[in-house]
Each structure stands twice: as C-alpha cells, then as structure tokens.
Amino acid sequence: MTQTLAGYNFAYLDEQTKRMIRRAILKAVAIPGYQVPFGSREMPLPYGWGTGGIQVTASIIGRADVLKVIDQGADDTTNAISIRRFFARTAGVATTERTVEATIIQTRHRIPETPLRAGQIMVYQVPIPEPLRWLEPRETETRTMHALSEYGAMHVRFYEDIAHHGRITTTYDYPVIVNDRYLMRPSPIPKFDNQKLDMSPALQLFGAGREKRIYAVPPFTKVKSLDFHDHPFSVESWDAACSLCGSTTSYLDEVLTDDQGGRMFVCSDTDYCRSRTS
C-alpha cells in the first residue's frame, strides 16, 4: 500500500496545474473569505467526493508532510480512507489518524476536537462555496453582492427563520463573516465547529472542485457567525456524554443500537475519542 504508483507526477497533478492552484491559494490567503476562481481538473474521483479538497492538498503537499483525512470526524470511513490511500500511493507521504501528528488535515464536514496548532493546514472539502447561492442563483449577481458587501438578503433569511420558527434553523454550513468583510460558507461543518474557525492558529484552505473556487482563512483571523443582537449565535449541546470516553464537550453522534429505541451518543471525532480511552 505504501508502494507509489509509477507513471504519475508526485501527488498526481501536473506541475502547471499545481502552479495555477498555488497562485489561487496565495490570492485566497491575501483576501480572506473571497472565492478565487481556478481551473478545476478532472480527478480520478467523482465530483462530490472531495475533488476540490484533493486538488488543494495535491498542490500544497510535500514529501515531508504527514496527512490526516477525516470524513464527519472519522478517519475510518470510505471517503477518508480512499483519499488517504490516494495520497499514500501518488505521493508516498506518511499518513496518520492522529490530529497532533498531522501537518495537513483534509476534512469533510468536521474540525477536530483537539485544538489545532500553528503550522498545521486544514483543507476543507466544499460542495457549494457561495453562501448566497440559494438566495440568488446568478453568479454575476452574487459576485456583485460580495463586491458591495451587500449581505442583507442573508439577514432577511435569518429574520424569516426567527419569525416562522422562533430561532435560526441553520445548523450546519452556518454562514460567517471573515475579517469583517466577506460572507463565507464554512463548508457543511456543524455550527458547533464555527467557533473553532475564529482566530485559529492554523491556516485554513477551502476547495470546491465542481464549483471551481478556492478560498481561505489565514491564521489569527476574525471569523464571526452571522446573528442578531437579540438572537445571538449559539451551538448545539447535549444532555448525554460520550458513551465511550465520557466527553461532555465534544460533538456527539447519535447511534441507533437496535430496533427497540435503543441509542447511544458517541464522539464524532474518532481520534479524539480514542485518545481519551486508550
């Protein structure tokens, strides 16, 4: 499995593609939250399997990197395993399931519970990068709205949520304002994770393959979840603790254990949970 494939460039992508993506990444870091268009390539995985994240990872990864890939917090799900194996085969890099050992963490829809450190790079797989897309389908219009910082439509949507349901009903992919300027989709992470985006010491890169956009949140950058003074942002909480490690502070998955209504709550972050039990 650690045998690298012959006939491919290091990390699969050709050098010209990497250069183009690297330039997009650098501009994304220079303009936090702004979506930089890039020439997304066909990858040996279908769109929706993290091709944006994979292209970002392929463009930044070097031989000395240690890669971790998670899918909904777990290292051992199909998507995570196949992406980790992809880079083990095409780049021959070391992989890990430990958050603390990783230099690059590619993720689908979670941020690890273990606090990130300076020098680590998070790579998020993004299905829909445009936060205003369901409010305004035209790219020309949403682009202008970003240029003018015109985000009233999103506030109206939240207001209508509160008028209808008494609360903001968005629970994942909860929109944020980056560096007091750009409205950004944090990818479909639970809103529980939004607080980890703010002032993180790690560099955070977002890749959307099908939609051909790259954006970034540099370290120590203000990331504020959208809310109202009288309806402040709040995150999920549970009455239960993790059945395996007893954590009361991590994001919990509800697992049905039989057809009699039996259920248990366990940490979504498998590495965090394991590190507390072993």
Add this chain to the structure above:
Amino acid sequence: MRPTQAIEAGFIDPVDDANAVFRQVLDALAHPGRIVEIARPTRVPRGSLGRAAIGVAMALADFETPVWLDEAAAPAASHLRFHCNCPIVSKPDQATFLLAAEPASVPALATLPLGSDTYPDQGATLVIEVQALDPDGSLSLEGPGIDGRARLGVAGLPAGFWEARRALAALFPRGIDLLLTRGDLLVAVPRTSTVRGS
C-alpha cells in the same frame, strides 16, 4: 564557443523545489511580517535579484502570468523566459508579477493592477529586492495572520512608499500583495495588513 548569455540552471528538482518555495511563500503570506528563508534554486541569473525573488518567479510564474522586470532586474529576463515560459512585459499595468531589483524604480502603486471589486484576486504581486530585512524594526503590522502585532524593519524603500501603500487600503478588496526580498530572505505584506510607521 560559449553563448554570450548563458542561462543558469533552474530548479535541481522541479517538483520538490517548486513545492518548497511555494510552501515558504504560503507560510510568509499567512504570517505577514514573518521572515522566511528560501534556499532554492541553487543558482540565480545575473542581475540584482536574489535567490528568494528568483525562486518566487520560478515557482509561480508561467505562460499565464505576464512578468514585469525593472531595469536592474532585466538581466534575469532570458532566464525567466526560458525556465518559466512567462511573457516579459514592458508595461507594469499588464503584469501579474512585478519584480523590482531597485526599489526606487517601482512604479506608483496606484497605477499597478489592483484587480476589480468583483475580481480582487487579479491584483498584482509585487516583489521588491530591498537592502535589508529586520525582524525587529520600526514598522508595526496588524491584520489577518498576525497574532496581535508584528514588527518589521525594511531598509531601502523610497520615501513615501508606505504612505502610498496606506492610501490603497481604502480600495480594499482591490490591492497589491507585497513580497519583500533580500537575498534568500522573504517577507510578505498582503493587502490586508495594516502597516504603521515608515
């Protein structure tokens, strides 16, 4: 017979060297004011650009990115054209990357490509070879990527340079991203950094 303008070797390992340079530039841009060292390529062409500046061009420029060189950097043109395949342009407002070996020759910042409000990523990257970089100088930087405040000293920039850059702040998200180099050293000052002092 030797050609009159021999071209120096490029990256020894095009894959690993380009990646190493890019990661250093990414680290610098993600931490404005942090001085990083770029140790590749091993050889640089004639002219006054140091290894960091040449490395940036070799790692990031290609046929899609017009490059502008000031007069002191011009001897590197054939080197870059050969290794990067990049068009060398004479008008600074047409360039994606601008490389200046003589800080005084940098055109007025407001005349450079700043991108548009809808496509601010089209703002240029300006690389200037300065006389010295000092991690503990008189400039104070704040903004994304900086935990609190960073200090930086830059010697050799013309008077009024930082004032001209400050004037661009009102145009954000339009702007210029600065890479200041000195030999093997590089420091990034992206458009989001607020720079005080001079």
